[in-house]
Amino acid sequence: MKFGIIVFPGSNCDHDAYHVVSKHVGQPVDFIWHKETDLSSYDAIIVPGGFSYGDYLRAGALARFSPVMKAVKKFAGEGKFVFGICNGFQILCESGLLPGALMRNENLHFICKHVNIRVENQNTPYTNEIEKGKVLSIPIAHAEGNYVCDEATFHQLEENNQIVFRYCDENGETTDATNPNGSLSNIAGICNQDRNVLGMMPHPERACEELLGSNHGRDIFRSLTNQITELAA
């Protein structure tokens, strides 16, 4: 099993992801410079957080034109796992690998704090180790995390159970007060129809050791490695 972490100019959570995969997941992992075009030796690709291309034009908008994104699209098309975190989620939306878009937070602030998110679907490669309804404490750190999509897309997301995480309180209640950024229907993370591509605004790679306030992020990485192991068996 091998993980790859894409590095764009301006990525800044690539080392956090590398640390988690090598130390907590215990799997081989490479940094992949955005000019790379061959991802055939990997089982899972992480598109990390940061400010790729300085967020010029729109967050994630320019990264989608990096050479590696063609390879990421091909990789995802083969059913392999693509996991976008924060700016990675924005890039996957801009690339069309995930539906919708991430706009400026409703209150216009850059928000950096721990939030609670509820697992809405257990049947994904990223949540198979987590009970549906479980509340995870994971930090967010973004200014553009306000998820929007049109009504038809939202309907489709609900129908296909593609909404994987919702912002909630510590008891799992989703209200406007627990919605940090104005996201449609408290959406914190979604997957594609085939479930192999996941994007989320919260940072699970920053929540893998108790010293940092939470280790709930590990469940997500553990789910993914389980899935890859099962597929290989």
Added chain:
Amino acid sequence: MKAKVYVTLKPSVLDPQGKAIRHSAELLGFEDIAEIRQGKYFEIALGSELSESEAKNTAEKIAKDVLANPVIEDYRVELENSRK
């Protein structure tokens, strides 16, 4: 030839930045504001050998593929012919 591209949020999309700008304008004493919406404006200088329709097509393509996100934004292209 210069192309001017205006990228605006779709009417259905809320604009938190526009809302904040409107609030500031109101604080300055401008009271009769129904709404302010923020957009982006681009000037693209195109090669002089392009015909008007080629220039328009090129600018439209750039607007559609790069400048605007069709999920949340609309765009409008105007040509300004500098050859007089």
